[in-house]
Amino acid sequence: MTPTLLSTLFSESDRVGAGKNKMSLPILRLGAVKDVSRFQEHLHALGLSIPCDTQIRSGPESPLRQPLSRGAINLANRIAVHPMEGWDATPDGNITESMLRRWRRLGTSGAKLIWGGEAAAVSHAGRANPNQLVVAAHTLKGLEKLRTTLLDGHLETTGSADGMLIGLQLTHSGRYCRPNHQSKSEPQILYHHPILDRRLGLGADYPLLTDGEIGGIIEDFHRAARAASEAGFDFVDIKHCHGYLGHEFLSAHTREGNYGGSLENRTRFLREIVEGIRSDVPRLKIGVRISIFDTIPFAPDPTRSSKGRLGPGIPENYSDLVPYRWGFGVNSLNPTEPDLEEAQRFLAILDKMNIQLVNVTAGSPYYNPHVQRPALYPPSDGYHPPEDPLIGVARQMDAARKLKQQFPNLIFVGTAYTYLQDYLPHVAQAAVRDGWVDVVGLGRMALTYPELLWDSSAGNSVQHKRICRTFSDCTTAPRKGLPSGCYPLDSYYKNSSHATKLNAAKAKS
Ligand SMILES: Cc1cc2nc3c(=O)[nH]c(=O)nc-3n(C[C@H](O)[C@H](O)[C@H](O)COP(=O)(O)O)c2cc1C
Ligand code: SF4
Numbered sequence: 001m002t003p004t005l006l007s008t009l010f011s012e013s014d015r016v017g018a019g020k021n022k023m024s025l026p027i028l029r030l031g032a033v034k035d036v037s038r039f040q041e042h043l044h045a046l047g048l049s050i051p052c053d054t055q056i057r058s059g060p061e062s063p064l065r066q067p068l069s070r071g072a073i074n075l076a077n078r079i080a081v082h083p084m085e086g087w088d089a090t091p092d093g094n095i096t097e098s099m100l101r102r103w104r105r106l107g108t109s110g111a112k113l114i115w116g117g118e119a120a121a122v123s124h125a126g127r128a129n130p131n132q133l134v135v136a137a138h139t140l141k142g143l144e145k146l147r148t149t150l151l152d153g154h155l156e157t158t159g160s161a162d163g164m165l166i167g168l169q170l171t172h173s174g175r176y177c178r179p180n181h182q183s184k185s186e187p188q189i190l191y192h193h194p195i196l197d198r199r200l201g202l203g204a205d206y207p208l209l210t211d212g213e214i215g216g217i218i219e220d221f222h223r224a225a226r227a228a229s230e231a232g233f234d235f236v237d238i239k240h241c242h243g244y245l246g247h248e249f250l251s252a253h254t255r256e257g258n259y260g261g262s263l264e265n266r267t268r269f270l271r272e273i274v275e276g277i278r279s280d281v282p283r284l285k286i287g288v289r290i291s292i293f294d295t296i297p298f299a300p301d302p303t304r305s306s307k308g309r310l311g312p313g314i315p316e317n318y319s320d321l322v323p324y325r326w327g328f329g330v331n332s333l334n335p336t337e338p339d340l341e342e343a344q345r346f347l348a349i350l351d352k353m354n355i356q357l358v359n360v361t362a363g364s365p366y367y368n369p370h371v372q373r374p375a376l377y378p379p380s381d382g383y384h385p386p387e388d389p390l391i392g393v394a395r396q397m398d399a400a401r402k403l404k405q406q407f408p409n410l411i412f413v414g415t416a417y418t419y420l421q422d423y424l425p426h427v428a429q430a431a432v433r434d435g436w437v438d439v440v441g442l443g444r445m446a447l448t449y450p451e452l453l454w455d456s457s458a459g460n461s462v463q464h465k466r467i468c469r470t471f472s473d474c475t476t477a478p479r480k481g482l483p484s485g486c487y488p489l490d491s492y493y494k495n496s497s498h499a500t501k502l503n504a505a506k507a508k509s
Helices: 036-046 097-108 137-158 196-200 211-230 245-250 268-280 340-352 389-406 418-433 452-457 473-479 497-508
Strands: 068-070 073-075 079-081 119-121 165-171 235-238 285-291 298-300 313-315 357-361 411-414 439-442
Touching (some): 079 452, 097 137, 235 357, 268 285, 389 418, 439 452
Parallel strands (some): 119 165, 285 357, 357 411
Antiparallel strands (some): 068 073
């Protein structure tokens, strides 16, 4: 089976905008697009139905400044920041000055919804890197300081903490555990994956987590949630995205026992975590960040790669793997297409459990970064964009819109807006006003220009020099064992000794 590029994206009926031209147009550098009308024309030429307002509204007229009150959730505006990990905790998982700086900046965004700050591991063994933040007794004071520092930044921008929710993202890295050394991966897997096992060098006899070990991890989540509550957080996110453990449960079709097979079994991990948290710390709210659809792993096309230059991404050969039983939100008969039916069933479970906060993301940075965070430039372990990154933005927005229509009571936070660059405010405003999502979240943009949406919705002029241009150094740096951060645009990183090391490592590869 050799799928065409279009069929790797969406089925004919599901294509975003279903435009004829979009694959043949060269990728336009958005930094060179001078005004919103040209940007709108470009969307049109690509055949993408991304909503985009011409005029930015400010103050009470801005859709982004509207309060939202649903059930127990009250938010004073529609701006969120996504969790952004920095790979810069101490070796024992405690906070550092650079983390405090990042959290303060997340606060200055003016966002009333702080979705998790950054991924915080529920145990040492569950860390994704040897410098990941850990939730433990010895880090409790540090966690509290992160939260209060963020609040200080928020007060500086907005003057009030009313209508604000601050969460902590709880994670176990599962297949991507690397707790002790940057060069030593220590995967904890739920099932054997025919492509990802090969990439990680795992043989058929590599042990799976037992149901008993899973019980221990669930207790770690309970303990971490109690700590988060003690540190003053309003909610915890039970992370179910990006290929980490929670997400791997959702695709554990081939696993036997209590946690695999049926969707009921594949969501047992989540349900048991939630039950424990609700009984231990009923004041703590719960949210779920979920990769709502996926596609099979991509790799640089070897026929178009050369030394020092990654080729465009193509899906790995899956001809022997159909029906595909190793993905969540994937069409099993054509695994390069998303399938939102599973997502609907998952969201119905959240709705039934009275979990209102849902942050919709997609894919994984490890095996399909163009889906997870559309970018013009690839990270060092990635590939050149196989499509115009705007198609990736549109794909995530479209999935969120369809699901939001079906679950009006859930509070949807939208992801993957950063690639829109200067036109992010125009699209965010339209998306919230038209009900595509309830809240728009900033990921990479929060590293370069956290106050972008606050500035635009205040009627202030936007600082173009601070717009993230999706250079991907914030991902390349950790792949080279260095802290994440915006090396090209943030002087804190640009002028650091890490920048010299990063440039040397990039030149070497
Ligand atoms: C350097 C970096 C760190 C990230 N850390 C996290 C994280 O800790 N938890 C998480 O759920 N997503 C994380 N993400 C994903 C972002 O939250 C977001 O989903 C992604 O960047 C797409 O949104 P954007 O287009 O606004 O950047 C990270 C992304 C980057 C580039
Ligand atoms: S390194 Fe900076 S400009 Fe590049 S993607 Fe990351 S935040 Fe954006």
